[in-house]
Amino acid sequence: xxxxxxxxxxxxxxxxxxxxxxxxxxxxxxxxxxxxxxxxxxxxxxxxxxxxxxxxxxxxxxxxxxxxxxxxxxxxxxxxxxxxxxxxxxxxxxxxxxxxxxxxxxxxxxxxxxxxxxxxxxxxxxxxxxxxxxxxxxxxxxxxxxxxxxxxxxxxxxxxxxxxxxxxxxxxxxxxxxxxxxxxxxxxxxxxxxxxxxxxxxxxxxxxxxxxxxxxxxxxxxxxxxxxxxxxxxxxxxxxxxxxxxxxxxxxxxxxxxxxxxxxxxxxxxxxxxxxxxxxxxxxxxxxxxxxxxxxxxxxxxxxxxxxxxxxxxxxxxxxxxxxxxxxxxxxxxxxxxxxxxxxxxxxxxxxxxxxxxxxxxxxxxxxxxxxxxxxxxxxxxxxxxxxxxxxxxxxxxxxxxxxxxxxxxxxxxxxxxxxxxxxxxxxxxxxxxxxxxxxxxxxxxxxxxxxxxxxxxxxxxxxxxxxxxxxxxxxxxxxxxxxxxxxxxxxxxxxxxxxxxxxxxxxxxxxxxxxxxxxxxxxxxxxxxxxxxxxxxxxxxxxxxxxxxxxxxxxxxxxxxxxxxxxxxxxxxxxxxxxxxxxxxx
Numbered sequence: 001x002x003x004x005x006x007x008x009x010x011x012x013x014x015x016x017x018x019x020x021x022x023x024x025x026x027x028x029x030x031x032x033x034x035x036x037x038x039x040x041x042x043x044x045x046x047x048x049x050x051x052x053x054x055x056x057x058x059x060x061x062x063x064x065x066x067x068x069x070x071x072x073x074x075x076x077x078x079x080x081x082x083x084x085x086x087x088x089x090x091x092x093x094x095x096x097x098x099x100x101x102x103x104x105x106x107x108x109x110x111x112x113x114x115x116x117x118x119x120x121x122x123x124x125x126x127x128x129x130x131x132x133x134x135x136x137x138x139x140x141x142x143x144x145x146x147x148x149x150x151x152x153x154x155x156x157x158x159x160x161x162x163x164x165x166x167x168x169x170x171x172x173x174x175x176x177x178x179x180x181x182x183x184x185x186x187x188x189x190x191x192x193x194x195x196x197x198x199x200x201x202x203x204x205x206x207x208x209x210x211x212x213x214x215x216x217x218x219x220x221x222x223x224x225x226x227x228x229x230x231x232x233x234x235x236x237x238x239x240x241x242x243x244x245x246x247x248x249x250x251x252x253x254x255x256x257x258x259x260x261x262x263x264x265x266x267x268x269x270x271x272x273x274x275x276x277x278x279x280x281x282x283x284x285x286x287x288x289x290x291x292x293x294x295x296x297x298x299x300x301x302x303x304x305x306x307x308x309x310x311x312x313x314x315x316x317x318x319x320x321x322x323x324x325x326x327x328x329x330x331x332x333x334x335x336x337x338x339x340x341x342x343x344x345x346x347x348x349x350x351x352x353x354x355x356x357x358x359x360x361x362x363x364x365x366x367x368x369x370x371x372x373x374x375x376x377x378x379x380x381x382x383x384x385x386x387x388x389x390x391x392x393x394x395x396x397x398x399x400x401x402x403x404x405x406x407x408x409x410x411x412x413x414x415x416x417x418x419x420x421x422x423x424x425x426x427x428x429x430x431x432x433x434x435x436x437x438x439x440x441x442x443x444x445x446x447x448x449x450x451x452x453x454x455x456x457x458x459x460x461x462x463x464x465x466x467x468x469x470x471x472x473x474x475x476x477x478x479x480x481x482x483x484x485x486x487x488x489x490x491x492x493x494x495x496x497x498x499x500x501x502x503x504x505x506x507x508x509x510x511x512x513x514x515x516x517x518x519x520x521x522x523x524x525x526x527x528x529x530x531x532x533x534x535x536x537x538x539x540x541x542x543x544x545x546x547x548x549x550x551x552x553x554x555x556x557x558x559x560x561x562x563x564x565x566x567x568x569x570x571x572x573x574x575x576x577x578x579x580x581x582x583x584x585x586x587x
Contacts, residue, residue, distance in 0.1 A: 021278070021316045022285060030288040031304060031326045033333075034295045041066070044075030044083050048257045051086035055093075057296045058335065064090040064099075071106065077114050081208050082257045084110065089175040092127075100127070116208045122160035122168040127176070163199035164206060170196035171211055174218075186225030187421060193219040210254055213239060217260040220267045227423035229271040236267040262287045262299070269306035277313035284310060297333045304330065305343045312353055324350040328363060337370045341379045344370075348386055357390050364390075377417075381410035381431070388435075397442045401451060404442065408435035408458060416468065426471030433462060433480045440487045449500060452491035459484040474523045482533050485515040486540070493544040505548075512541060528568075535564030539577055546584060555584050 022030075041047040047070040054063035067087035075083075084107045091103035104127065111120035160168075170192045197215050204210060220235035243261055246254060269284035284307035291300055304327050311320040324347045331343040344367035351360035364386055371379035388403035411432035415425050436455040443451035461467050463477040463484075489511035495503040515537055522530040538561035545554035558581045565574035 021311075021314065021319055022281065024319065024322055026285070027319055027322055030285050030307075031323065031330075032292070033300070033330065034292060036295065038293060038295055041070070043079070044070050044073050045079040045255065045257070047073075048079060048082035048086055048255075049259075051083060051090075052257045052259070053294055053296045055086060055089055057298055060090040060093045063087070064094075064103075067103075077110060078209050078255065080110060081107070082255060086257070089172075092172075092175040111208060114208055116206060118160045118164050118203070118206050119168065119208060122164040123172070125160055125165060126169045126172055161203060161206075163202040166199040167196045167203055167207070167211065167215075170215060170218075185419075185421075186222045186227075187423075189222040190219060190226055193222055212242065213254065213256060213260040214258055216242065217258075217263045217267070220264060224267055224271060227421050232267055233271045236264040236271070239264045259290075259294070259299075262290050266299070266303055266306065269303065269310060273306065273310035273313050277310045280310035281307060281314060281316075297330075297335070298339055301327070301330055301334060301339070301343055305346045308346045308350060312350055317354065320350050321354060338374050338376065341367045341370050341374070341376060345379065345382050345386065352386060352389055352393075355393070357394065360386070360390060377410045377414050381407060381414065384410060388438075397445055401439055401442045401446070401448075404435050404439040405451070405454075408432050408439065408455075411435060412458070412462075422471065429462060429468070429472055430476075433459060433477075437480060437483060440484065440491075444487060444491055444494070447494060447498065449491050449495045449503070452488060456484040456488045475526055475529075478518075478521065478523055478526070479529070481521075482515065482518045485511070485518045486533065486537055489515050489537070490540055490544075493540075497544070497547055508544070512537065531564065532568060535561055535568060535573075538564060539573070542577065542580060546580060551584055555581065558584060 038050075041050050047066055051063040051066050054060070054066065063086055067083055067090065070083055071087075084103070088100070088103040088107060091099040094100075104124070108120045108124060111117065111123070173189070173192065193215055197212070197219065200212060200215065204212075216235060216239040220232045220239065223229075223235055224232035239260060265283040265287035269280045269287065271280075272283065273280035284303050287303050288300070288307065291303075294300075304323065308320060308323045308327055311323055327343050328347045331340050331347075334340050344363040348360045348364040348367065351357070351363070364383060367379060368383040368387075370376075371383060384403045384407035388400050388407060391397070391400035391403060408431075411428050414420055415428035415432060420428065436458045440452050440455040440459075443449075443455065459480055463481040489508065492503060492511045493508045496505060496508050516534070519530050519533045519537070538557050542554050542557035542561055545551075545557055558577055562574055562577040562581060565571075565577060
């Protein structure tokens with residue numbers, strides 16, 4: 001019986017949290033790349049491990065060649081199954097009917113010889129129903145698959161129990177989706193994997209190899225992708241507990257050619273680093289220290305990126321600096337540019353944290369260039385966020401304004417994208433609103449009316465009823481809307497005082513009335529906040545009128561503001577307005 005994973009999460013006084021941060025010696029050993037060339041596999045099981053590593057590293061052809069080399073070697077049936085399944089996944093990635101038939105036939109034959117006919121039937125059935133018809137000649141592919149399957153002598157479609165189909169469908173879905181470049185929905189993947197885990201007990205004895213480890217680690221990854229880090233953490237810990245139980249109960253625990261334990265540590269390193277950075281550091285190191293005989297750059301560099309983020313969150317300055325230096329060098333070994341974006345942004349973030357702003361610009365702009373080419377709005381959003389942070393720290397508000405505008409634009413694009421999970425939409429809308437709000441403030445500081453108007457209009461579009469801000473609380477949206485309209489009133493008043501062409505006193509009064517209208521639209525139960533905004537508006541109005549020399553109206557606005565601050569108990573603000581009243585009285 002597996003206990004819920006969250007219950008085993010280290011507490012504040014646990015041994016893991018009590019550990020010191022890793023010293024540079026341990027980091028240096030963990031960050032070493034694999035010793036190349038790796039020794040050639042000597043057995044079918046070693047070949048299976050290497051083939052799956054090659055598949056993950058996006059070297060499907062090399063994986064297929066290795067499978068072909070060991071296809072006829074003597075080995076236990078379970079070892080051979082792991083090898084042949086790697087070959088099938090490599091063939092599916094090619095979408096070549098002849099290769100798929102050649103890869104599938106020995107699997108079906110092996111399963112039949114060992115007495116697992118229902119698994120053979122399910123494998124063929126799933127491939128037939130999921131074959132990517134938009135690639136190549138579908139009729140040829142289906143004929144090839146049918147020739148490989150069971151029941152071909154009777155000319156009938158292979159059949160399998162429903163539970164077996166559910167399990168096999170979940171296991172083979174990644175390889176089936178890849179040739180079509182299908183956009184996978186992590187929420188649907190998680191539902192598919194949960195259904196497979198529920199069906200597994202009914203068919204476990206009918207499967208040549210127990211797939212529970214694979215299903216559990218992929219569930220953790222799907223939950224992480226769906227924006228549910230707490231559930232992903234629990235699922236990854238469940239897997240580690242299962243592995244521990246298996247190692248305790250059996251002298252020969254199940255084989256793990258897909259390296260699910262390393263993948264579970266990787267999930268935990270990513271999901272824990274914000275709230276529990278030290279455990280995240282140790283999970284990343286656990287995984288990295290298991291990779292010295294594995295050549296898988298995407299996995300290794302992904303783990304080092306997670307390690308760096310956890311070290312930064314833990315405040316480990318020297319360890320983070322050393323890790324960032326190694327990561328900046330190792331990310332060049334990645335074969336696909338899109339995989340370099342995350343490590344480059346992590347290196348840039350570490351240099352920003354260390355206040356090395358010029359050094360941060362280099363990886364930041366490299367990541368931004370790749371992200372533009374890939375049209376990766378998530379990466380572009382993070383690049384703009386980092387660049388805005390650099391300019392803010394330097395006090396360069398004009399440059400910050402440009403980055404904040406881009407940041408809001410990317411957040412808006414992602415929030416409105418149909419492929420964005422609902423669970424992630426609220427945070428993106430919050431980011432968009434906060435970027436526009438800061439952009440408005442920086443434009444006010446710079447005395448630039450047009451950017452203020454643009455930011456306010458963007459905030460109003462998102463916060464009005466039906467504007468797409470539903471995942472966030474109504475009071476949060478209302479507060480942003482009022483802040484935006486008050487900001488527009490201030491910007492208009494300032495422009496009028498500077499005699500900007502086209503801005504009149506009537507425009508100022510119109511903006512003030514719009515702000516008051518927004519204040520009056522307060523959600524139920526927020527009277528205190530509405531009184532604050534009304535008093536603040538009177539305060540700013542009094543100062544603007546006084547600056548324009550409209551003493552009579554300024555006195556009335558100042559009196560309202562003074563009384564409002566006193567009712568709210570904000571004596572410092574009340575005293576400031578009292579000083580304005582005294583000046584107006586003297587005038």
